[in-house]
Amino acid sequence: MRRGGSRTAPTAFVATIAIAVVATLALAACEEETTPGTGTVTPTPTATATTDATTDTATPTLPQPSFPDGTTPATVLRVVDGDTIEVEIEGEAFKVRYIGIDTPETVDPRRPVGCFGEEASAANRALVEGLIVGLEADVSDTDVFGRLLRYVWLDSEEMVNAMLVRDGYAQSSAYPPDVRHQELFDSLESAARSEGRGLWGPVCQETPTEAPAGSPAEGACDYSGTSEPLIKGNISTNSGEKIYHVPGGDFYEQTVIDEAAGERWFCTDSEAVDAGWRISLR
Helix, strand or coil: HHHHHHHHHHHHHHHHHHHHHHHHHHHHHHHEEEECCCCCCCCCCCCCCCCCCCCCHCCCCCCCCCCCCCCEEEEEEEEEEECCCEEEEEEEEEEEEEEEEEEECCCCCCCCCCCHHHHHHHHHHHHHHCCCEEEECCCCCCCCCCCEEEEEECCCCEHHHHHHCCCCCCCHHHHEEEECCCHHHHHHHHHHHHHHCCHHHCCCCCCCCCCCCCCCCCCCCCCCCCCCEEEEECCCCCCCCCEEECCCCCCCCCCCCHHCCCCEEECCCCHHHHCEEEEEEC
């Protein structure tokens, strides 16, 4: 009995110790691999497991406005003045002159800044700068300066040309054959005149008088009926004679003005004559 008892006691003791060690190791492993209170395994963080949520969020893009049928979308790069802008169409830049309206002069160095001209430029800038607009052509594609002639739309209902006339920043100015919306511009100008808006108000009218809608403003240029000079003051390379050409003349379209050489644009025939030019015989 003694001999049997002496063998059993150590064996039980060793077994007990072994069980305790295993249990301790198992407990330690559980504490390292589980999140307290959840019982779920927490994965070991790695460089590839962590993803910045912001990288999966795409920058939202603004939807393109809906324009009338037949218009060309264009992004406005710069506002030149009240009735002229620079746009980008399919990666190419163009200057655009608004059809059917005229705003007071602000950028021609040969002419003084017109009354309400700065305000018209600022209004145009506030309406279109940096936006996508719709360009609507009429009969003519470009003017004598190579600018696109267009009606400019903000969406399917709001046309910038009309808005500028409506609010008194521009006058209606017909220049056939591009007169598709001229009746609208005429009616908007009549309303602006009668209510004294913008350039039809006291600030620009010392003695306001009612004039037919669409009639050229006082001091408007010959051949355009607007503030744009169309007379080309050319200097002959053969004789050095100063000869000016008017729209419709035989050599008008092919004449290119080089202001660096002393050539210039004129607003009226009398202005050209006073400056020493004579009219072309053809």
